[in-house]
Amino acid sequence: GAVVSQHPSRVICKSGTSVKIECRSLDFQATTMFWYRQFPKQSLMLMATSNEGSKATYEQGVEKDKFLINHASLTLSTLTVTSAHPEDSSFYICSARDQKLQNSPLHFGNGTRLTVT
């Protein structure tokens, strides 16, 4: 089945530093990937849609300069949290769909738990 790999699974960083999270589709191509954020005991909120070869589309209220997204290939999207602050601590999870399968479900990575100290 479709597999999405996300790395790292857990990261602790100091306030002010930047953190990069990778999302890879392992056995399918994805022109579009999605980045979600999940606060403790809450639902998933879509942050942005990553588009291969073009700019990401951000949801309302999400700072594009804060959360840099790059979708350099059909199998890789990266999310960089720039100048991280403690309030950025959260669970970030990416997802992708197999573009060859019409209306296929979203497949999720295992998520990245970011802790900013």
Place this chain on the structure above:
Amino acid sequence: AQKVTQAQTEISVVEKEDVTLDCVYETRDTTYYLFWYKQPPSGELVFLIRRNSFDEQNEISGRYSWNFQKSTSSFNFTITASQVVDSAVYFCALSEAKDNFNKFYFGSGTKLNVKP
């Protein structure tokens, strides 16, 4: 307005009991998909089922079954003879044709605790 509502925040059952997780959705689209995902404590999201708006046939997969009723805009999920390994947070989600099915609206999740 919330597009997907999971009114049950948390449910606790004893092993072998049956449990139903409720999901009510709201959409103006005639073509849409409904999903259930499981999120165990480890955090990953596991796809369980997808149902399109034109298929109201109920589905059974082992101990899992789903009841889709367009008349009440509900897509409920039943686990029969629950097991401890079923303990997780379960999310219901909706995607619509107007977004090319790319945007998923998630409910707030129902945490299921299955006690031995």
